[in-house]
Amino acid sequence: MSKYDIFTAVAIQPEIKTVEKRSDIQRNLQRILELIDVAPQTSPTAKETYEGSWAPIKLISLPEFFIQGHEGNWPYQHYLDEVLIELPGEETEKLAKKAKEYDIYIAGCALERDEMIKDGYFFNTHFIMAPNGEIIHKYRKITVATHYELAVSPHDIYDKYVEKYGDSLSSFFPVTETEIGKIGTITCMDGHFPETARALGVQGAEIILHPLLVEPLMSPPYETWQMMNRMRAWENVCYVISASWGLINGRRQKTFAPGKSMISDYNGVVTAYADYPGEAVISSVINLEELRRRRTDPSRNFPTLLRSDIYRKIYEKEIYPSNQFVDCSPQTRHARDPLHIIKKYLAEGIYKAPSKTPDYLK
Numbered sequence: 001m002s003k004y005d006i007f008t009a010v011a012i013q014p015e016i017k018t019v020e021k022r023s024d025i026q027r028n029l030q031r032i033l034e035l036i037d038v039a040p041q042t043s044p045t046a047k048e049t050y051e052g053s054w055a056p057i058k059l060i061s062l063p064e065f066f067i068q069g070h071e072g073n074w075p076y077q078h079y080l081d082e083v084l085i086e087l088p089g090e091e092t093e094k095l096a097k098k099a100k101e102y103d104i105y106i107a108g109c110a111l112e113r114d115e116m117i118k119d120g121y122f123f124n125t126h127f128i129m130a131p132n133g134e135i136i137h138k139y140r141k142i143t144v145a146t147h148y149e150l151a152v153s154p155h156d157i158y159d160k161y162v163e164k165y166g167d168s169l170s171s172f173f174p175v176t177e178t179e180i181g182k183i184g185t186i187t188c189m190d191g192h193f194p195e196t197a198r199a200l201g202v203q204g205a206e207i208i209l210h211p212l213l214v215e216p217l218m219s220p221p222y223e224t225w226q227m228m229n230r231m232r233a234w235e236n237v238c239y240v241i242s243a244s245w246g247l248i249n250g251r252r253q254k255t256f257a258p259g260k261s262m263i264s265d266y267n268g269v270v271t272a273y274a275d276y277p278g279e280a281v282i283s284s285v286i287n288l289e290e291l292r293r294r295r296t297d298p299s300r301n302f303p304t305l306l307r308s309d310i311y312r313k314i315y316e317k318e319i320y321p322s323n324q325f326v327d328c329s330p331q332t333r334h335a336r337d338p339l340h341i342i343k344k345y346l347a348e349g350i351y352k353a354p355s356k357t358p359d360y361l362k
Helices: 023-037 047-051 076-083 090-102 115-119 154-165 188-192 194-201 224-236 288-294 308-315 339-347
Strands: 006-013 015-017 057-061 105-112 123-129 135-140 175-178 181-185 207-209 239-242 247-249 262-264 270-273 280-287
Touching (some): 006 023, 006 262, 015 023, 090 123, 105 135, 135 181, 181 194, 188 194, 194 207, 207 224, 224 239, 224 262, 262 280
Parallel strands (some): 015 247, 057 105, 181 207, 207 239
Antiparallel strands (some): 006 280, 105 123, 175 181, 239 262, 262 270
16 A cells, blocks of 8 residues: 655644643644644745655654643543543644645644543553544554543443444554555553564554653653653654653653654664754654565564463453442542552562552552
């Protein structure tokens, strides 16, 4: 299906306003549209500007909460009243016009008012829009940050989710075949778990979009973000495109996510990097022909070397429980607290207890 074996991918690093009222979404969206217009770093005025090069821009990746500016401590009702959007909806209609104008794919993450909202649920959804303006891909974040988010993971309502969307690997981790290759998506916290990217890798994903992490995990001495993205690319022999915020305007410090947008190739080599806060547009050439030839080499061809029947034993026992919000409210962070799993690990001797037990574990 691939039409473009060589093209340019762009990660946009915007300055975000936290959404105190619904009009802030439109403010953020307007700036995103302006940054798309300057994505080649030359001010395009027509579709031909994107097409008229040896590696035309075909993909633009936007960060998590790119128009919703997640604050992290809003009450549940604030999300329902001011923050959630529909996919597709009013906001994505404006993105669709840009996708059509420049004949490009646009990807981003949004807190989505799903049909399940009648049950009090919403998702953190990573979507891909095709050049015709249609949303062709939705991934609902599996590993929601329980210390930070109120979105629901499909795992939290597993039975309901399966009833509506199916129970295959692709139901939870979709890989979408496009004219610019096979694309999969993960989001922020997901990157800490090699299983999430591997779920895409075993389906042949050639490009993984992985936006946003936050401090202190982006700057020295940690630099977890950089190591994570390079490793996910290396172990799955794929490109990883990682868009971040440049600054956030709200109650948090502006450099809560201080830039660091990056693109890594299938060797885990960083080919584009914004090593600074503030707005940025970075780009790198994606060469699918080179990638596909690399994947025919037996050397360190990790997705083909998986001893899956042995690894399956790791997951024979349930760890974090599924369906936890089928019969209880997802409206508090306390409901998602993993302390009971920590206590279980200590009781079973998986974790060794410290000499002095913290009060919160008593």
